[in-house]
């Protein structure tokens with residue numbers, strides 16, 4: 001029954017309208033008829049000729065109506081395109097500030113970029129990256145070298161970090177003895193050791209008798225040696241040693 005054509009005629013008669021007027025309106029009014037699946041216009045009763053003519057006309061618009069996307073799909077496409085444009089804009093801006101070439105080198109085999117959490121040649125421990133130099137410079141210039149790479153001299157906060165750094169320098173090259181600058185200094189207040197981020201040194205791994213300021217030593221190193229590798233020394237900041245940088249690693253996949 002729901003597919004049957006139903007129509008109704010509604011006449012709003014003004015107060016005072018005579019019965020004849022109502023009748024007149026009734027004769028000339030035709031109604032829009034709706035079925036469950038389509039909308040059709042029903043011509044005035046009695047125009048049989050026109051009805052037949054309409055029936056002969058093929059449904060010329062049917063094909064285009066079938067191929068046109070539903071309004072919902074069109075809206076989703078427009079939204080997706082807008083989102084794509086925003087993402088492209090964000091990506092272009094990121095390329096200006098993020099060193100993509102450094103962190104995401106093109107792989108020789110696939111020619112695709114692969115991003116690492118650290119710069120190539122740096123070593124990762126938890127959320128930090130570490131660089132171990134082969135050059136030698138004084139403490140200030142070593143620190144400047146780290147800062148150029150968006151890093152700073154290493155801050156050794158716990159035994160895990162201390163062990164990792166010691167194991168790395170022990171296996172780093174064939175040298176049996178070498179000092180590496182770390183980010184500790186007591187230049188401002190003698191015997192008050194602070195890190196390069198201005199935090200107070202609360203955990204330390206000094207060699208025995210070290211941290212002694214003898215004769216005038218205000219910058220910290222970690223030593224690679226056969227006897228006491230990994231121990232800390234205070235040294236003259238103008239000495240030339242290797243150095244260790246630390247930077248925050250890029251966030252990896254969870």
Ligand SMILES: [Ca+2]
Pocket residue numbers: 128154155156157161246
């Ligand atoms: Ca650290």
Ligand SMILES: [Ca+2]
Pocket residue numbers: 186187190191213216217218219234
């Ligand atoms: Ca000192």
Ligand SMILES: [Ca+2]
Pocket residue numbers: 210211212213214217233234235
């Ligand atoms: Ca010393």
